[in-house]
Amino acid sequence: MTGFSGVLYLGRSASRQPVRVEIDGATMMIVDDGEPRTLALADVRADAPIAGVARRLSLPGGAVLETEDAGAVRTAWPTKSLLERTAFRLESSVQAATAAVFVIAALVALVIRVVLPAAADPVARAMDPRLERALGAQAQAALDQGWLQASLLPAERQNEIKAKFAAFAGEDAPSAKLAFRRIGGPNALALPGGTIVLTDEMVTFARNDDELMAVLAHELGHVQNRHALRMVLQQSGLAVLATVIAGDAAGMTILAIALPSALVNARYSREFEVEADDYAIALLAKNGRSPQAFADVLRRFANDERTAGPRDPLWRYLSSHPALDERIQRAEAAR
Amino acid sequence: MDGAAPDARARTYRFAFTGRAGDYFRIWIVSLCLSLLTLGIYSAWGKVRKRRYLQAHTRLDGDGIDYRASPLAVLRGRGLAVVFLGGFALAAHFAPLLQLGFLLLIGALSPWIVVAAARFNARTSTYRNVPFAFDGRYGEAAAVIIGGALAVIASLGLAYPWYRMRRARFVVAHHRFGATPFSTTLDAGEFFLTYLFAFFMVGGLIALSAGAGFAAAAVAEDGDALLLALTAVIYTTYIAIYAFIRARTLNLIANSTTIGPVKLEGSLGARKLAWLYVSNVVAVLATIGLATPWATIRLARYRAECLAARTDAPLDMLLAGTSPDATATGAEVSDLFDVDVAL
Numbered sequence: 078m079t080g081f082s083g084v085l086y087l088g089r090s091a092s093r094q095p096v097r098v099e100i101d102g103a104t105m106m107i108v109d110d111g112e113p114r115t116l117a118l119a120d121v122r123a124d125a126p127i128a129g130v131a132r133r134l135s136l137p138g139g140a141v142l143e144t145e146d147a148g149a150v151r152t153a154w155p156t157k158s159l160l161e162r163t164a165f166r167l168e169s170s171v172q173a174a175t176a177a178v179f180v181i182a183a184l185v186a187l188v189i190r191v192v193l194p195a196a197a198d199p200v201a202r203a204m205d206p207r208l209e210r211a212l213g214a215q216a217q218a219a220l221d222q223g224w225l226q227a228s229l230l231p232a233e234r235q236n237e238i239k240a241k242f243a244a245f246a247g248e249d250a251p252s253a254k255l256a257f258r259r260i261g262g263p264n265a266l267a268l269p270g271g272t273i274v275l276t277d278e279m280v281t282f283a284r285n286d287d288e289l290m291a292v293l294a295h296e297l298g299h300v301q302n303r304h305a306l307r308m309v310l311q312q313s314g315l316a317v318l319a320t321v322i323a324g325d326a327a328g329m330t331i332l333a334i335a336l337p338s339a340l341v342n343a344r345y346s347r348e349f350e351v352e353a354d355d356y357a358i359a360l361l362a363k364n365g366r367s368p369q370a371f372a373d374v375l376r377r378f379a380n381d382e383r384t385a386g387p388r389d390p391l392w393r394y395l396s397s398h399p400a401l402d403e404r405i406q407r408a409e410a411a412r
Numbered sequence: 413m414d415g416a417a418p419d420a421r422a423r424t425y426r427f428a429f430t431g432r433a434g435d436y437f438r439i440w441i442v443s444l445c446l447s448l449l450t451l452g453i454y455s456a457w458g459k460v461r462k463r464r465y466l467q468a469h470t471r472l473d474g475d476g477i478d479y480r481a482s483p484l485a486v487l488r489g490r491g492l493a494v495v496f497l498g499g500f501a502l503a504a505h506f507a508p509l510l511q512l513g514f515l516l517l518i519g520a521l522s523p524w525i526v527v528a529a530a531r532f533n534a535r536t537s538t539y540r541n542v543p544f545a546f547d548g549r550y551g552e553a554a555a556v557i558i559g560g561a562l563a564v565i566a567s568l569g570l571a572y573p574w575y576r577m578r579r580a581r582f583v584v585a586h587h588r589f590g591a592t593p594f595s596t597t598l599d600a601g602e603f604f605l606t607y608l609f610a611f612f613m614v615g616g617l618i619a620l621s622a623g624a625g626f627a628a629a630a631v632a633e634d635g636d637a638l639l640l641a642l643t644a645v646i647y648t649t650y651i652a653i654y655a656f657i658r659a660r661t662l663n664l665i666a667n668s669t670t671i672g673p674v675k676l677e678g679s680l681g682a683r684k685l686a687w688l689y690v691s692n693v694v695a696v697l698a699t700i701g702l703a704t705p706w707a708t709i710r711l712a713r714y715r716a717e718c719l720a721a722r723t724d725a726p727l728d729m730l731l732a733g734t735s736p737d738a739t740a741t742g743a744e745v746s747d748l749f750d751v752d753v754a755l
Contacts, residue, residue: 084475086541091590092728093475093540127461129435130468133478141478141541160457167442168461174438177445178702184448317498321452322444322701336697 079152083134083144085109098142100153107142123154125161128168188318189341194348197310201303206270209306213270217256220274228257230277238280238289245290245364246297253300255293263381267296269305282381283374290364291357291371298356304349311345346397354404358411372408375401422724424677429716430476431469433706439465440705452494456487466708467537470716473727481536489532519561523553530583539589542732548586556582573603580665590732592672598665606660610653617649648690655686666719673725680718688714 080099085107087094096109105121107114116136124133132150134142144150156162167173228235235257243250253271263282265275273296283289299305315338323334358368379401398404443458460483468476500514527548534546560575577600587594624642659680666678692707721727 088541089732090728091540091542091730091732125461127464127468128438129432130465131476139541160454164442164446164457164461167446168438171438174441177441181441181445181448184445188448321447321455323704337700 079149081144081146081149083142083146086141086143088139088141096142098144100149105153118153121154123150123156125158126151126156126165128165185318185322189315193311193314193318194307194345197307197314200310201306204306209303210270212305212309213268213272216268217272217274220268221258224260225258225274226260228259228277230257230280234280238275238286241286241290242293245294246360247363249297249301249360253297263378265292265296267299267305269303271300273297273300282377284377285370287361287366287370288374290366291361291368291374294357294360295353295371297360298353299349301356302349302352304353308342308345308349312342315341343397347399350398350404351407354407358408362411368408368411372405372412375405375408379405422722424720424722425473425727427716427719427721428471429469429709429713430471431465431709431712433709436462436465436709437705440708452490453487456490457483459483459486466712470712472539472721475540478538478541479536480538481532485532519558523557524550526557526579526583527553530586534587540727542590542730545588546583546586547588548582553582573607574600576607576661577603580661584665584669589671590730592730594669594671596665596668596670598668602664603661606657606664610657613649613653613656617646617653620649621646651689651693652682652686655689656682659685662715672730674721674723674727674730677720677722678718679720680715684714 082097085094085096096107099106103118105116120137122135131143131145239255253273256272256274260276263279265279267273319334361368446454464479467479503510530546534544537544556578563571564575581598584596659682663678666676669676695703
């Protein structure tokens with residue numbers, strides 16, 4: 078015969094009654110000041126065990142018996158659910174908790190570095206191109222209302238660049254459409270759906286048309302690789318991961334998830350820039366031009382106040398683009 | 413039973429938190445690990461186990477608050493939320509019209525979410541085997557939340573404190589402990605004062621950071637480091653203002669609440685709460701998340717320690733509900749959707 082002490086809550090009011098429980102074979106006896114009560118063990122349900130939480134026994138009729146003596150409860154009412162049993166065993170073990178830290182680190186790294194990028198690519202390709210064009214039209218409308226102004230470039234020059242670009246891009250040309258705008262600085266950007274916005278300032282910034290084609294080839298790389306759509310997909314996946322990790326973080330610690338997410342998103346963006354650079358270098362080579370043109374235009378970006386970007390090494394991890402000197406080195410290595 | 417005056421039996425019970433960061437860390441890390449390995453499915457079990465730990469260790473007169481939610485009900489709710497909200501969020505990326513529809517939908521659903529979450533959380537929480545209950549209805553919730561939101565917009569934000577007060581009052585007033593309804597004397601006056609004070613704090617913050625920014629730009633060679641420092645200062649001040657509003661409003665809500673013979677007393681300190689928030693964020697960032705359970709525990713401890721129950725009668729006198737299926741009508745629906753909405 079074994080026994081344990083606990084507290085009986087009858088459930089008719091918020092009262093508590095310390096009791097002693099004696100277990101004999103398949104029955105238990107609850108002893109307090111009054112008449113002892115005898116019950117079959119089989120009529121009593123035990124809760125799922127949690128490390129560090131008192132066990133709760135549900136008695137027939139709605140009463141509850143709570144006890145700190147987890148061992149006695151485990152012996153009399155073994156946990157049937159494999160899931161709850163396993164969870165309890167893992168939670169009770171320091172080694173398991175330590176192992177969990179490493180498993181989580183490996184899983185998070187795997188999801189961020191491999192799973193999300195690998196999954197986003199085929200999903201982006203399988204998606205209806207109309208969706209992507211709708212996304213691009215939305216972005217362009219927003220840009221035209223905000224920062225972009227109509228181009229002042231003569232129509233002949235615009236048509237000349239369009240024709241050169243069509244010849245340069247070859248079979249990939251139909252996927253992109255050039256749009257000329259002004260923004261106050263040399264820039265080019267690829268919108269989802271294939272529109273490449275080229276600023277007047279960029280046209281004059283490029284010293285020759287090889288440099289201009291190199292810049293457009295980089296943007297065409299974004300279009301060809303459907304980077305805008307993949308970015309949306311990867312960011313969404315990352316948000317889901319962040320929710321699983323920090324879903325119930327207490328109060329303001331939720332702020333702490335914002336910075337790591339921004340770092341990972343910036344990393345994805347830098348990876349896409351490298352991919353687009355590689356595409357540009359390959360396209361230059363295909364046209365019989367030297368990747369040096371691309372390196373040259375990047376170098377002049379680096380030397381220009383407006384486009385050089387912050388020099389502090391800390392910013393590299395927050396930046397959406399890889400450092401210009403790295404990109405220049407890559408282009409020159411491909412000569 | 414006895415002839416003593418009620419005052420002689422008046423007693424104040426302080427809430428106490430007895431959980432330990434080490435214990436909670438293991439429950440938390442196992443939950444996170446298994447959730448990732450099972451693509452989120454275990455998160456329902458993990459949520460119930462974590463919440464059971466935290467509530468069981470939040471004690472009044474020696475007894476904790478039992479959390480009895482079924483993990484399957486939580487899982488169903490989460491599945492529904494993921495499919496429903498996730499689908500819409502993704503679709504809204506591509507069509508602005510859908511985005512508007514999505515916002516309207518969230519707006520229309522929010523009263524229901526508040527009611528369903530309060531009902532679920534109340535129904536699954538018991539103290540000494542007596543369950544809590546929530547009997548707020550969608551209609552009133554919609555009037556309070558949607559009507560309140562429209563009033564906030566119409567008044568250009570001036571009605572916001574009133575809206576927060578009405579929302580808190582709705583949630584508190586519809587709770588019961590067993591057969592005893594909660595009642596509240598909450599009014600808008602103190603809420604307005606709190607937000608007015610916070611408004612001046614925000615104004616001061618903007619002036620301060622603008623001044624500091626100009627000074628930094630004028631003096632510094634290395635702008636980046638100063639920019640970072642300034643950002644940190646702004647975030648810290650922002651958290652301090654948030655903590656101030658939270659401490660003040662939670663105290664107001666607690667101090668206006670009575671449950672039969674029991675009167676709640678809240679004594680959160682804005683400075684202490686701000687310190688906890690700021691140090692929690694720093695600790696969580698510095699440990700790439702590993703300090704999260706520690707942060708949770710110390711916040712739970714402080715919040716419990718700053719809550720007390722003053723009562724004229726023994727707690728034993730609080731009776732359980734007379735009709736246990738009074739809430740059964742909404743039970744099925746609320747089982748479908750489990751969401752946490754803060755008071």
